[in-house]
Amino acid sequence: MSPQRKLELERLFIAALALVISAIFFWMIRDYLAALFLAAVLTIFLQKPQTWLTDKFGGRPGLAAGLLVTGSVLALVIPIGFLLGVIAEQAIEVTGLVAPWVQEQVTAIREEGLDGLPEWLPFREAIIEYQATVAAQLGNLAGTVGNILVSSLRAGTGGILIGTLNFFILIYALFFFLLKGRDMSRSAITLVPMMEKDRRMLAERAISTIRATVKGSFLIAIVQGSLTGLGLFVAGVPGAIFWGAIATLLSIIPMVGPPLIWIPAAIWLFLSGQTVPAIGLAAWGGIFISWSDNILRPILVGKDAKMSDLMVLISTLGGLTLFGAVGIILGPVIAALFSSVWFIFREAFAGLLEVDEEEEFEQQLKDAKDPPDEPTPGM
Structure with missing residues (x-):
């Protein structure tokens, strides 16, 4: 086998090996890729303030990155946490209003029928004809409103561990990217076989x-x-x-x-x-x-x-x-x-x-x- 042919086979093997190992690696950290991506996005917007603060602090990028990360957490987490609390409170209030209202409409339909619907309502006759089915479906809807809320809360509770880990990964990755992001991006882009x-x-x-x-x-x-x-x-x-x-x-x-x-x-x-x-x-x-x-x-x-x-x-x-x-x-x-x-x-x-x-x-x-x-x- 000629040296040129051996070199081509070696490069092909290295490329295939790199792709396989990379695929396994990304599959392994798939639960944390979103946090890493968001950290990279935030780094894009904080890169100029990082450079400015580094110059102001006498060439200390670690101090500048730490200050930016702390400021970002305080500026985002506290207002968002407060807003989420208000939203959760109103969500419970809305759920408490929707279920009785739907049940009230179901009861009215069962007792009075749908003959009172306005004449201009589209498909009025068809709705009246199938009023029993409509009432049953609305009843099911009223019965599941609470279940949907409970299931959502349970799903959110089950993801607390992953969410907490993602939060800390986001914070640390943001600090790391602010320090090393530019060098990493320059090295990564040189791996692309293009002009x-x-x-x-x-x-x-x-x-x-x-x-x-x-x-x-x-x-x-x-x-x-x-x-x-x-x-x-x-x-x-x-x-x-x-x-x-x-x-x-x-x-x-x-x-x-x-x-x-x-x-x-x-x-x-x-x-x-x-x-x-x-x-x-x-x-x-x-x-x-x-x-x-x-x-x-x-x-x-x-x-x-x-x-x-x-x-x-x-x-x-x-x-x-x-x-x-x-x-x-x-x-x-x-x-x-x-x-x-x-x-x-x-x-x-x-x-x-x-x-x-x-x-x-x-x-x-x-x-x-x-x-x-x-x-x-x-x-």
Whole structure:
């Protein structure tokens, strides 16, 4: 076997071994990948303050990193913990209101039937015909509302250990990345077998997309959640803070979230006889809440991420489905890398993929004017 062939086989074996070991390693730490990813995202935003504080402290990066980590924990954990307490309290209140209300409607349906439904209601006759089934299903819903809450609390309690470990890993990884993140990223990117300009472009697209997604999506979520909670509070909907928090979470999904909260709330107000608050809430949601998404998202997300609204939407939804909560950021990053990789592919194979359209068009004109001579019969 020639030395060149032996070298190629050795490189192939090393590459395969690296991929297998890496796959096993990532599978082993899969429960903590989200914490590591979030630490890396926070590092991107804290890198400039880290450099500034290091200079101010006379070249002591450890002190600067420790101060930034402590400040980040105090700035995020305390307000979020307080807000979660209020949300949990209102969640219990909402659950206590929803179950009796549904049971009351079920009882009314069983006693009076559905003949009192308004004439304009779609599928009114079909609903009346199947009123027994409707009543039974509403009864089941009322019976399971409490069970859903209890099951959610149990699931959250069961994940306390993993959550605690993830929190400490997040804190330590953030401190470590602030100290060593730049050197690690430079070393990691050199492992990508591409030209320097292509590697740099991939890294810049990933970082710019992360910045755009975090700044844009989360700012939009806070704005829309606040507007939704304010509208519900003014309209007199119980648990406005709780529903506003739910709208904040749903707002991360482009063009979908808050209407899932304020539209049913407006319908509930209308069916409860509160016509003016229902109309006001619907107008508030349709004008201010929805348009805030239409105005802010293209400016904050699509522009910096250099992706269309459609790409942002499908990548966010796909990321949520595949990776969970961190997919909100990871989905658009993968979409940005997808478009960048195909741009690099086009550049690498430009000579094979591109056709001189002008020359092709002139050749077609020439063939049309001077068709090839047909063979004479008998020759």
